Amino acid sequence: MLADLALVGFGNVGRRFVRLLEERRDQLGRDHDLTCHITGIATRRHGTTYCAAGIDAAYAAGLLERGGSLDDLSPAVNSRHPKDGIGVIEALARSTAPLRVVVETTTLDVDAGQPAIRHVRLALGAGCHVVTANKGPAAFAYRDLSMLARSHGCSFLFEGAVMDGVPVFNLVRETLPGVTIRGFRGVVNSTTNHILSALEEGLEFAPALARMQSEGIAEADPSLDVDGWDAAAKTAALANVLLDARVTPLDVERTGIGPETASRARAATADGRRLRLVASAARGVRPGVRLEELSPGDLLASLRGTANALILDTDTLGNIAICQLDGGLTHTAYALLSDLITIRRGVRS
Amino acid sequence: MLADLALVGFGNVGRRFVRLLEERRDQLGRDHDLTCHITGIATRRHGTTYCAAGIDAAYAAGLLERGGSLDDLSPAVNSRHPKDGIGVIEALARSTAPLRVVVETTTLDVDAGQPAIRHVRLALGAGCHVVTANKGPAAFAYRDLSMLARSHGCSFLFEGAVMDGVPVFNLVRETLPGVTIRGFRGVVNSTTNHILSALEEGLEFAPALARMQSEGIAEADPSLDVDGWDAAAKTAALANVLLDARVTPLDVERTGIGPETASRARAATADGRRLRLVASAARGVRPGVRLEELSPGDLLASLRGTANALILDTDTLGNIAICQLDGGLTHTAYALLSDLITIRRGVRS
Numbered sequence: 001m002l003a004d005l006a007l008v009g010f011g012n013v014g015r016r017f018v019r020l021l022e023e024r025r026d027q028l029g030r031d032h033d034l035t036c037h038i039t040g041i042a043t044r045r046h047g048t049t050y051c052a053a054g055i056d057a058a059y060a061a062g063l064l065e066r067g068g069s070l071d072d073l074s075p076a077v078n079s080r081h082p083k084d085g086i087g088v089i090e091a092l093a094r095s096t097a098p099l100r101v102v103v104e105t106t107t108l109d110v111d112a113g114q115p116a117i118r119h120v121r122l123a124l125g126a127g128c129h130v131v132t133a134n135k136g137p138a139a140f141a142y143r144d145l146s147m148l149a150r151s152h153g154c155s156f157l158f159e160g161a162v163m164d165g166v167p168v169f170n171l172v173r174e175t176l177p178g179v180t181i182r183g184f185r186g187v188v189n190s191t192t193n194h195i196l197s198a199l200e201e202g203l204e205f206a207p208a209l210a211r212m213q214s215e216g217i218a219e220a221d222p223s224l225d226v227d228g229w230d231a232a233a234k235t236a237a238l239a240n241v242l243l244d245a246r247v248t249p250l251d252v253e254r255t256g257i258g259p260e261t262a263s264r265a266r267a268a269t270a271d272g273r274r275l276r277l278v279a280s281a282a283r284g285v286r287p288g289v290r291l292e293e294l295s296p297g298d299l300l301a302s303l304r305g306t307a308n309a310l311i312l313d314t315d316t317l318g319n320i321a322i323c324q325l326d327g328g329l330t331h332t333a334y335a336l337l338s339d340l341i342t343i344r345r346g347v348r349s
Numbered sequence: 350m351l352a353d354l355a356l357v358g359f360g361n362v363g364r365r366f367v368r369l370l371e372e373r374r375d376q377l378g379r380d381h382d383l384t385c386h387i388t389g390i391a392t393r394r395h396g397t398t399y400c401a402a403g404i405d406a407a408y409a410a411g412l413l414e415r416g417g418s419l420d421d422l423s424p425a426v427n428s429r430h431p432k433d434g435i436g437v438i439e440a441l442a443r444s445t446a447p448l449r450v451v452v453e454t455t456t457l458d459v460d461a462g463q464p465a466i467r468h469v470r471l472a473l474g475a476g477c478h479v480v481t482a483n484k485g486p487a488a489f490a491y492r493d494l495s496m497l498a499r500s501h502g503c504s505f506l507f508e509g510a511v512m513d514g515v516p517v518f519n520l521v522r523e524t525l526p527g528v529t530i531r532g533f534r535g536v537v538n539s540t541t542n543h544i545l546s547a548l549e550e551g552l553e554f555a556p557a558l559a560r561m562q563s564e565g566i567a568e569a570d571p572s573l574d575v576d577g578w579d580a581a582a583k584t585a586a587l588a589n590v591l592l593d594a595r596v597t598p599l600d601v602e603r604t605g606i607g608p609e610t611a612s613r614a615r616a617a618t619a620d621g622r623r624l625r626l627v628a629s630a631a632r633g634v635r636p637g638v639r640l641e642e643l644s645p646g647d648l649l650a651s652l653r654g655t656a657n658a659l660i661l662d663t664d665t666l667g668n669i670a671i672c673q674l675d676g677g678l679t680h681t682a683y684a685l686l687s688d689l690i691t692i693r694r695g696v697r698s
Binding site: 024027028031032164165166167170171174175176177178179296297298299301302304309311316317318319320321322323324325326327328330331334337338341342345 | 373376377380381513514515516519520523524525526527528645646647648650651653658660665666667668669670671672673674675676677679680683686687690691694
């Protein structure tokens with residue numbers, strides 16, 4: 001089955017996804033009867049392109065990495081030049097491929113989840129499936145978007161929004177039928193966990209953060225991570241999907257970490273405890289991202305470096321946990337691929 | 350959709366399953382369009398019954414618990430009196446219900462996986478689906494039985510064989526498409542982990558074991574657990590399914606725990622390490638169940654009491670872990686229910 005894909009956002013994750021798709025081309029055809037054509041790419045600052053016959057996306061990724069622009073691509077037969085993500089989605093909506101999928105990887109906006117929500121809404125409304133690694137849509141508008149998806153017979157999937165490619169949403173949906181999630185606790189932000197691990201070892205905050213940045217773990221602007229916004233967006237998405245909540249990241253009680261955290265982390269370690277930034281929510285309880293001192297018997301206390309984990313409190317199976325012990329770009333790109341395969345599996349040939 | 354179920358084995362797990370099915374009757378109908386009739390029950394020592402119109406299985410469970418026998422049930426219209434599990438499966442094979450499912454919960458035989466394998470083979474060969482919490486079939490005959498299932502268009506599912514109802518096999522099959530598992534490490538036996546935790550606290554082996562037995566965690570005959578056979582059977586099942594191995598529990602290098610383990614556990618703790626019984630395998634490496642001293646940063650070292658965990662080494666996502674922090678009979682019964690729902694989902698109405 002042929003799938004036309006439009007990539008809205010083409011940063012590190014989008015470019016890694018394109019290469020993963022290339023590496024897995026044979027496997028997708030053989031195991032899933034799925035052939036993908038990337039027909040559109042939209043970036044914020046490096047141009048936009050659409051070609052109904054398919055784009056050499058790996059070439060486009062290289063072009064961007066060499067400082068080029070998608071606007072430099074020579075116009076081909078059937079090519080159009082939409083001016084932004086909206087235009088690319090409108091072009092995809094006119095495709096007659098049996099599967100049309102928008103792959104949304106723009107960056108998180110913690111004020112309102114835009115422009116990602118506009119992109120997702122337009123795509124679903126036009127009958128296109130959506131896969132995204134962006135936390136915004138599920139964190140700000142899960143209920144609306146999932147209803148819109150259902151009414152158009154489309155999928156709205158976002159496994160990469162939390163713990164990269166480690167299944168969380170798929171785990172609950174596909175493998176825990178009939179189980180009610182009562183609440184969750186987790187460590188869901190890698191940068192802050194890595195910094196807390198470094199503080200425990202005696203480093204101060206500023207050099208710990210600088211080390212994360214030099215290793216490419218923290219962003220140049222780390223405020224989304226250290227102020228707890230990334231964790232708050234993930235917490236809102238988890239609460240909306242797993243607990244039927246109707247919250248946004250702004251409703252999440254939020255703590256960050258800073259220079260003053262170092263002494264607290266060391267004091268906890270001296271007491272045989274561990275300071276961790278814990279995301280939590282339960283039905284009827286306000287979700288939060290809070291600094292907690294954990295006893296050594298707590299699974300979350302055992303997480304070192306960039307490791308993440310989510311403990312689900314269930315009605316039927318007690319507490320179960322899923323852990324990401326390694327992280328990285330490939331994992332997030334895999335999440336998009338995994339969502340794409342989930343869509344293919346749900347469509348009868 | 351109507352499903353006729355035959356229960357082969359009706360011990361603690363089978364009886365808890367029957368009650369769970371009763372509790373979830375409305376939910377199964379509403380969410381999954383699934384109505385279950387238990388038409389047959391076979392026990393080893395407490396009689397056998399079959400009634401095409403359906404048995405009141407909760408009543409039968411109570412009857413057994415009061416010391417009665419299934420042979421005492423009054424013969425109803427359509428009733429037959431098959432003499433054993435084989436007879437009950439043969440009777441189910443004559444049912445015309447759209448779904449026919451054998452629920453196999455006989456006890457594990459670590460010599461050859463019998464009679465469970467005979468039951469599964471007969472059921473699949475007759476076009477009945479099989480769900481089982483017994484480790485034997487997957488540990489001794491996974492490849493044969495899964496091929497037999499495929500050739501008859503049936504499912505052979507056994508989520509409850511490892512970590513009770515916490516998804517392991519479903520996790521890999523449903524949520525990790527395109528991921529290759531390179532190996533695994535895990536703590537998969539609750540009794541030995543609980544004893545090791547007690548030894549660390551200073552208890553000797555015999556009183557630690559006696560405590561597990563009085564709490565109902567260890568069996569009256571605990572040798573399957575403490576000699577490592579239970580873990581070896583789980584290791585073989587995991588290796589066969591996740592790593593395409595062709596092994597039996599007899600091929601697993603196996604260590605147990607005993608009175609001599611106490612001093613080793615305490616010495617490890619004094620060194621800041623943890624002694625754990627670790628199940629492991631990798632492609633091309635002999636599977637094993639071995640006592641290992643783990644550093645405190647190891648997720649498996651953090652498991653206390655009856656907690657279990659499995660760390661999967663994957664090609665795409667690095668190491669990911671799934672953990673069962675609480676265990677129990679209801680969890681195993683839920684695994685059977687979850688497999689039943691998986692079968693229903695795979696059948697087009």
